[in-house]
Amino acid sequence: MARKEIRRSARSGRQPDQPQPSGVRKVVRGLFIWGLGFALLGVMIVVVAVGFAAQSLPTYSELKSSQAGQMIVVRARDGTEIVSLGPSYGKWLASDQIPAVMKDAILATEDRRYRSHIGIDPIGIARSFYVRFQEGRFKQGGSTITQQLARTVFLNNSRTWGRKLREIILAMALEWKFSKDQILELYLNKVYFGGGAYGIDSASRKFFGHPGTELSLPEAAIIAGLVKAPSHYSPTADAEAALGRGQVVLGLMREIAVISPAEFAAVDLKTIKFASEKGQNSVRYFTDWALPQLDLLLPENSEPIEVWTTLDIAMQRAATAAIQDQVPSGAQGALVSLDRDGAVLAMVGGTDYVTSNYNRAVNAVRQPGSAWKLFVYLAALEAGYTVNDKVVDEPVTIEGWSPRNSNGTFAGEIDVRSAFAYSKNTVAAQLGNEVGFSAVAGMARRFGITTPISTVPSMVLGSNVVRVIDMTRAFAAVSAKGQAIEPFGITKISTIDGRVLYERDRKSGQMLVPAYVAAGITDMLQSAVSIGTGRAAQIGRPVAGKTGTTTSNKDGWFLGFSSGITTGVWMGRDDDKPVPGLQGGTAPARAFAAYMRVAVAGRPVEKFDTEATPPAWQLEPDDEANLTGNPDDYYFVDEKGNLIEPGNNPAPAERAPPAPQVPDAGGLERVNPPPAANDEFLDRATGGGPP
Numbered sequence: 001m002a003r004k005e006i007r008r009s010a011r012s013g014r015q016p017d018q019p020q021p022s023g024v025r026k027v028v029r030g031l032f033i034w035g036l037g038f039a040l041l042g043v044m045i046v047v048v049a050v051g052f053a054a055q056s057l058p059t060y061s062e063l064k065s066s067q068a069g070q071m072i073v074v075r076a077r078d079g080t081e082i083v084s085l086g087p088s089y090g091k092w093l094a095s096d097q098i099p100a101v102m103k104d105a106i107l108a109t110e111d112r113r114y115r116s117h118i119g120i121d122p123i124g125i126a127r128s129f130y131v132r133f134q135e136g137r138f139k140q141g142g143s144t145i146t147q148q149l150a151r152t153v154f155l156n157n158s159r160t161w162g163r164k165l166r167e168i169i170l171a172m173a174l175e176w177k178f179s180k181d182q183i184l185e186l187y188l189n190k191v192y193f194g195g196g197a198y199g200i201d202s203a204s205r206k207f208f209g210h211p212g213t214e215l216s217l218p219e220a221a222i223i224a225g226l227v228k229a230p231s232h233y234s235p236t237a238d239a240e241a242a243l244g245r246g247q248v249v250l251g252l253m254r255e256i257a258v259i260s261p262a263e264f265a266a267v268d269l270k271t272i273k274f275a276s277e278k279g280q281n282s283v284r285y286f287t288d289w290a291l292p293q294l295d296l297l298l299p300e301n302s303e304p305i306e307v308w309t310t311l312d313i314a315m316q317r318a319a320t321a322a323i324q325d326q327v328p329s330g331a332q333g334a335l336v337s338l339d340r341d342g343a344v345l346a347m348v349g350g351t352d353y354v355t356s357n358y359n360r361a362v363n364a365v366r367q368p369g370s371a372w373k374l375f376v377y378l379a380a381l382e383a384g385y386t387v388n389d390k391v392v393d394e395p396v397t398i399e400g401w402s403p404r405n406s407n408g409t410f411a412g413e414i415d416v417r418s419a420f421a422y423s424k425n426t427v428a429a430q431l432g433n434e435v436g437f438s439a440v441a442g443m444a445r446r447f448g449i450t451t452p453i454s455t456v457p458s459m460v461l462g463s464n465v466v467r468v469i470d471m472t473r474a475f476a477a478v479s480a481k482g483q484a485i486e487p488f489g490i491t492k493i494s495t496i497d498g499r500v501l502y503e504r505d506r507k508s509g510q511m512l513v514p515a516y517v518a519a520g521i522t523d524m525l526q527s528a529v530s531i532g533t534g535r536a537a538q539i540g541r542p543v544a545g546k547t548g549t550t551t552s553n554k555d556g557w558f559l560g561f562s563s564g565i566t567t568g569v570w571m572g573r574d575d576d577k578p579v580p581g582l583q584g585g586t587a588p589a590r591a592f593a594a595y596m597r598v599a600v601a602g603r604p605v606e607k608f609d610t611e612a613t614p615p616a617w618q619l620e621p622d623d624e625a626n627l628t629g630n631p632d633d634y635y636f637v638d639e640k641g642n643l644i645e646p647g648n649n650p651a652p653a654e655r656a657p658p659a660p661q662v663p664d665a666g667g668l669e670r671v672n673p674p675p676a677a678n679d680e681f682l683d684r685a686t687g688g689g690p691p
Helices: 001-011 023-056 061-066 102-108 122-135 145-154 163-176 180-190 200-208 216-227 238-257 262-268 284-295 315-327 367-382 416-421 423-437 437-446 457-461 468-477 517-530 587-599 677-688
Strands: 070-076 081-085 307-311 330-337 346-350 390-393 412-415 492-494 500-503 544-549 555-562 565-572
Touching: 001 023, 023 200, 061 180, 070 284, 070 330, 070 367, 070 492, 081 284, 102 145, 102 216, 102 238, 102 555, 145 163, 145 180, 180 200, 200 216, 200 500, 216 492, 238 262, 262 492, 284 307, 284 492, 315 330, 315 346, 315 437, 315 587, 330 468, 346 492, 346 587, 367 416, 367 457, 367 517, 367 544, 367 555, 390 423, 412 416, 416 423, 423 437, 423 457, 437 457, 468 517, 468 544, 468 555, 468 565, 517 544, 555 587, 565 587, 565 677
Parallel strands: 070 307
Antiparallel strands: 070 081, 307 492, 330 346, 330 565, 390 412, 492 500, 544 555, 555 565
């Protein structure tokens, strides 16, 4: 029977029933088909885009003649040209003139699959994303040499996905239109190697003093290593870093077998002699700090520009001479000088820019020692202390910490002004403990300290690290009677033909402390120079300032102001070793005085406003004194539980009489704070008032 059925089925032409695909399989198959279709469509779009891009690319001769980089003329505040920065191009080297070791070094470092990819390297991109997944950030780039060339010639360095997509399209277009040798020739003649040098011939002449055609293996390795971070690895910036990076490049060359292990072992990079830098001076410390701000002020600009700065040439010379003449042997020095509006008048980041261009004025972090007491006493004044209040210089222990004075003696009862002038550590510790170490930290942060701040008790003596420019900014705010100051170095940017692209707005900063607090600390700072530890900073006109010395004489500071100019000086060793005899009141104070005599010479003598009379309500001797208003305007309960209304407080004889409302030195009228609430509100809140 079964055979008959089969025969009948065969005769009828029907097939046995097949199992139907499940819903999941239908969805997967549909997604695969649609995905394949979209992928093919994407490939077609990319191919069309690359084709159009290739057709629109300049010719090879046009690309050779184009130049990257921007010319920047930097001018001082009086318009004098102080430096001209911009691209430096050497002789164009054809592919057959470029040493083979240079080609091998750059390919081993930047793009080892250069000869096989189409402008982008999928393996490199995948590795970059894998490292991103492991490390949490992009640590390795996936850009090929062709992509880097496209970025150098046609694009900028903005980190956007749109720019990256254009870079990929242009890279593939370059591969479409030009040969590998042509692309590599363009790259090696156009890529930036630091120090203003574009192309291997310019880099070879700048760093080694000979043409690029004469590059040796170790020299080629050093130049190839510069591409990753030209400003960091440049021999003019850090010779040791350049040699270390060159050793890494040699290792990569050995890894892909373009040099043998014997050749690798035979190279001694320490025998390399770099060409000496010419025309470098301390002005470069300032330009190295100021010019990177152009990326924020004019992010998309690439045309030649003139940058008008705040630098004063005469003051810069005086600052350089002051540091070089006064710094102890084997030590370094730094100086920052600010005008009353925050304009940087002079900046010295070390004793010799050619020897070391590390800018200690803005990058180094060091302990400020007693100069940090500025914030301790500001917090104390804000909490209600006055310069004439009595304090006791005596042994003290706070949380197991026992500070001692530098001379090992104790003066007993003295006033706050004297404790500051003679930099009494025990008094600063007591004040910091009383107002709260967090209040001192908050005051420092308020006045512009940007480094991390610890609130351990020893912080009152300057155990936290700070930057010279931040400390100078804090003292400048005191000079400005408590108004915030922001250091700046660029006032205007214009094109070569005079068209203004940027001009700084002149706006006042916010008030950081009341004027009477700034007056009180100025009183103490003036005393520190007149009779205290900063006597060496006297210049024949009113000066207010503070010394700072750290343990074992590792750091010496002097910071102060006169006639609207605030200057901070630091001295010490880069390796943090002690400097015999270094104290804030010696070499740093002398350098401050030598510079300031020149800086203020053309300015009128200004007396300080040290009238530090606070509002009368804050002079109360009782616990109500720290309320943010007049105690007469507050209800309180007496010892018998009776509610005392505003204006009926007992014992008027124990209170200081209200201060007369007379104009102060600044022309402002002192007034008592308004009531916290009116009578009607208080009646409703307490259930009183008319029924």
